[in-house]
Amino acid sequence: MLELRGVEVSYGAVEAVRGIDLDVLEGEVVALIGPNGAGKTSTLRAISGLTGFRGSIRFDGIDCRRLSVQGAARRGLIHVPEGRRVFTTLTVHENLLVGTTARRGRADAYSLDEVYELFSGLAPLRRRLGGALSGGEQQMVAIGRALVAGPRLLLLDEPSLGLAPKVARSLFAALRKIAVRTPLLLVEQNTVMALKVCSRASVIVNGRIVLEGSAAELADRQTLVASYLGEEPAVAAVTSDGSG
Amino acid sequence: MRGQPYLWLGLFLLGVALYRQYGVTGLGDQDLINTWLYYSVIVVGFYLVFGVSGQFAFSQAAFAAIGGYTSAWATRIALFGVDSFWMGLVVGIVVTAVIAVVFSLLMRRASHFYFAIGTLGLSEIVLVLLRRWTEFTNASGDTTAGIRRASIFGFPFDDSYRQFWLWLSALAVVLLLTIWLARSPVQREAMAGRDQEVVAATVGVPTLRVRVAMFVLGSVIAGVAGTIFVHTKTFATPESFGIDLGLGIFVMLILGGLESRWGPIVGAAFYVFVPQWLQGGVLGIPGVEFTVDAFGQEHRLGDFRDIFFGSLLVITMIAFPEGLVGIGRRVKSLLLGRVHPAQRTWLSDLFGITPRKKERDRQPPPPRDDGRPPGSVGAEHPPVTGSSAPTVEGNRAPDPDGAAPAVLVADDIRVQFGGVRAVDGVSLSVLEDEILGLVGPNGSGKTTFLNALTGVVPASGSVEVHGAGVPFGKPWRVRRLGVVRTFQAPQTYIHLTCLEDVLLSAPDRTLSGMTAACSVRPAMISRERARWDDAAAALEQVGLGDVAEDPTARLSYGQRRLLELARAINAQPRILLLDEPSAGLDASETEQLAEHLRNLQREGVSMLLVDHKLDFITSLCDRIAVLELGQLVAVGAADTVFEDQRVVDAYLGVDEEDL
Amino acid sequence: MSTFVALTASGLAAGAIAALAAVGFLLTYKATGVVNFAQGDLITLGAYIAIWVTQKEGMFGLGALDLVPGYIVTVLIMFAIGMVLERLAYAPLRGRSIHVIVITTLGAALVLRAFIGLWQGTTPKFLDSPLRGEVVGIAGANISQQRVLIVVVTIVVVSATIALFAFTQFGRQLRATANDRDTAKLCGVPVNWLSMLAFGLSAALAGVAGILLAPLGSVDLTLGFNFMLLGFAAAVLGGFGSIGGVVVGGVAIGLVEHLFGGYVGRDFKAMYPFILMLLIIALRPQGLFTRGSVQRL
């Protein structure tokens, strides 16, 4: 349902994404993993229309270049941006209500109750302002806000970023539940967790996909580390130091 | 130095004087020319306030009124027993300056927008006083008449032809001032404070003082214009300084272009002469007597003055924010086939012509689109806490050898954004001559920690540098203690040249104030030469010697990084805090950077280096501290630290079974 | 005593007027972060449009409308004008700095005012009101019903605006847009359409303010600008952005001008609201009634 061909993104002279091909099929969970600055976020921003790109991106056969950001959202391409961008001046409940804007009668959308059920920690906080939440709670609101829009494909940008392991773990538990119903394109640095959710993953380094495979294939830590660190031998050395 | 401003000024004055001598045939035209000069003086003052230092003020007309009426009062009662126009002028200047200082300090915490409203309020207050306080204004009805006529050595400026010379001299003096300022530290610092207030403060620019100084100077210029105005007209009414003039001043500066001292003059000429031309001719040029039937009444084109200027203002803002002078330059560069270097740059900064693009230019991938305004520092995402992350004793004691003393001691630093604890009780010391690495995953609070140390964000805890306590929230005081920092995204003042940018961080701040700029120029210039030499040397040192005179906007990303480094070197820091200096650099550039940092270390600079390129960190750092979720998880020598499983986990992800 | 009551009533009414003027520009401010300096002239325009549709041969010679239908037509026209204004003077500048946009609204204000001058002339005009000449007596003071109406309408408008922002999807979307425009887009919020509606509503409120203010005296070109300045003062006192706060701020400046100014330094009372405003900016820039701090290094 999502098809990227030769996508390039650059910011001035800096090339962030240097030609990516990527597909997400119906019912699939795909992870895009890679180190800092590899171009993961830029790829997602290109898909949802927040940034310009070269190459082609098609969602359900429609050229994404012809869709506005809002239009893409209304068609069910829902992007949860990096950094847990909740509306800080709106309460939790209001955040979710704004999320329903893009729903457009899609029957498969989560109801607000379902979101509170999924993230049971949010239920008692529904009247609290987004800005007064902890990071994990904010991330739950951001994802919940996307779910009530009835995503046909959910783009998740670094959901575990800056979250304590325990919080990240419960978040990923929720993601696994979400994945049953909704296809995901997940961008993560936390490869271990990402690989547990996804069926397929691509490793992106320096704006190029350097490794692709099923989650099982990539679960081998050494392979991953090697690909990850392909251009950064010192880190590889450190890690080998670390692992003895 | 650059350009020949004195030559241009001379030619301009000569041109106007010659025109006056041989071109002007009647008093009407002479009056219009005088009005043009009067407006030019006021608007040049506004250019300093709004154009140079970015303060959104509606108060120029009010300060003209304050200057004019005060002077009229002083000469009327012959204050100090002196009955002279010049005494009135001095009193007017002093009173204007005092009110401007007080007002500016009162407004010091006001945002741009509040500042604008505040100045509108001041204008209203002044107008009420002028209308009602007749003991002071000596007005009958609304006109204060019989004001002492300006004269010099018994030569009265009693008609428009003579008054012209007074106005021309005033404009000459004011333009000379702008030339002086442009070649002084003050203007540079004002522009830096306007564009990147936080960054400017961290390199030691006293942003508040500079802002106040510029406001006061601009207001005093308005006051002088008002004084000359009332003493040449010999009468005054409050309406002469009403909201019409206030808005007109805006129109003139914006239309003329606010990046150049010539903008006000061109804008004022446009404002004064064009409607006259549309009314039936001006300066010997026959006008267009074009009548329009609107709503059953015949109107001449010139009667549409406000619609004309209002629409022009909107069109200017939408289509050519650099104004008439900017258009002229564009045409010139088109004809001469070269691009004027600094042309669009600082305007685009002030007016954000292409903010997003620029932001991207500046930023390393991945773009940190985190909802903060462009140019704001501290783009680190606050992490969540609540985990039982292992607490590590912030080593207040020196490192194992016990030899090097700590130069910077941070104790229990906490920063909170809303419900998120971004830095959660970090205690960390930087030792003499060491490079301490600070690593951690995205969002672990590294940048926020640096922001806290340099007083850029509100924090709790304590910071001591060489034993001296550092207050939070006062970046320039931190800098004065020898602490200098760089920023995650290179923050350059893109309309300044590289040299000027580096000059901002000069540790020697003697003779860099407004007074020096306007009075002891030879001494200031020799100081400035020395500073320039240092700055040039710093640029040379990082290999940017050949682009020293280029606007920073032209630099590549890597060069901006180096420029930041040059700025830091020029500051002669004792402690240097570096925020991801290698981000966006390729391997060879990174190596070059490492070399510079080693050199600095040899010169005795202690460093705190935040980065995520681990090879870069390990090759440079004596010790490494690891931050996660706002807390320290490990501090020690590189090999020990990276043996720590938690550190490895922090980078690759934690498997739930591992915990 | 009756003078005290009368002056208090004047103060309250003046405060309500300031608040009414302020709610209009706060609406666009909250939705787009832009303060529209043309708001004052929109108020003037509203009054003149009401005069145009209710007097002589009416608009485009279609015949004069009765007052109340005329008021409604005026508000609708103003709504349309606000939408057009957004397209002409604000939309082309989206993403540009606040300086640019504010200067553009100033330009729009100049054009509006000059246009009204050409259209309606500078001779004062008058807009009638159904409550004209009616008074209510309270403790020996007679207060004109028009002023009472202004207070009532202000309360209604402010409550409605607060409710709009707090309880409707439209309001939530507006707040979300103001909070984080990009993320709002990602949620499918039609941000451009929302800004147009916000400008339209804001202009409609200006129309309401114009209709209510005009019958107090007569209408000339400076009508709205003066009220906008008082609106600024009220908004600053209320903490700029808080719609409830603006009412309290308005009442404070109204009472300072009319009640305090009615007894002390009578000749200078017009400047008291602005002195109060400057003091607030200097001492409590976050406003009198909001907590939190405004950071400026």
Next chain:
Amino acid sequence: MRLKRSVCALLAVGVAAGATAVGAGTAGAGGGGAPTVKIILLAETTGESPAAVPYYANGAQLAADELGSRVEYSRIAAPLTPAAAETALNQALDEDPDAIIGFPASSQTIAISQRIVDSGIPFFSLSSGEQLVKNGPNGGDNIFLIRPVDTNVATKEAEYVVDDLDAKRIGMLCVDNATGVNGCNAAREVFDAARGVEIVAERTNSTTATDLTEQARAMDGADAIIDFNFPNPIGVFAQQLIDNGIDVPHVDGASAGIAVASGAVTGDAAVNLRGVDDCVPTVSKSRKVRNWVSDYEGVSGGEPPIYSAAQAYDMVKLIAAAARQAESVAPRRLIRTIAGMTYNGICARYQSDDLNVLQHTADLTRWNAEGEIRVAKRFRFAPNELAGVVPETTIPPTTVAPAPPPS
């Protein structure tokens, strides 16, 4: 100089070719014995000030159109500030006119009176500050006052309050500019001199006031109120007086007519109000005036004229008549002729007295509850008489001659 002329000529050709409509005026070769007289009107028709009205321009234009080639008429916009007025005057003088009609606000004329006197050209002042009379501090041989002197009118109003209304307790309201200050000073003089008359309150207001509760309530207990004000505040004040139960006669000047005409004052407030107008052309029964009113409405787009339209019309006609009588447009002869002639105009019968005041009547107007105007009383001002309240600060006449233009 020669170079400049040729450049101008070139430009002129270019502009003339491009301009769609070139203003009339350059073609005026005078026919018959009467010389063509060049008249410039200094007034603005657009802008924010209440003085920026089209009446003067329309009236003068109507007269000029009727006179055809006998006059060469043009207008220069003169914004309200004195400085702008000075520029406009100098621009006018550069065009070498034979007569100037100018400046709706007395502050404009007073501030630059020296320049006007020095020019020696007949100047017809649209405002009538007492300082401007021939022997006054700002007057001169060549300055003629079209209207009765302000302070004389104020004095008459005050006398009307005392004598006709028989008021003993009087409230005063003065707007905070020349209109208010000078008017109140003159009226106070009358009240102070009258026996048994007491001023119960004296208040000021700004030109933009929209709430005069305090001022209105201060008038409580007065039998009559006198008010020197702008149209806007009059509307507010008249209504608030009624609101607060102060139902007594309320006398104002020319602004009252504008306030009522705008609809701001109706009902009891209108019945209580008295205004003073130099003339009210729209209620005249004379055929001549009625014809003129309809002619005027033809050029104004249906807007009925007020006194100022009639006066501007009359002045253009009067100047042309004087030129024909003098058979010259030389300033001295023109001034002498005007000083000695009588002219029957639309607004009044103009005859100069020794103070160079041309008009000596004014009408006290009243209204019914529907706002219909009637003339209730005609004030007649004796020639050469001044109420004698010259404001303290005036510009001392200076003797410095203007410097010659540079050559």
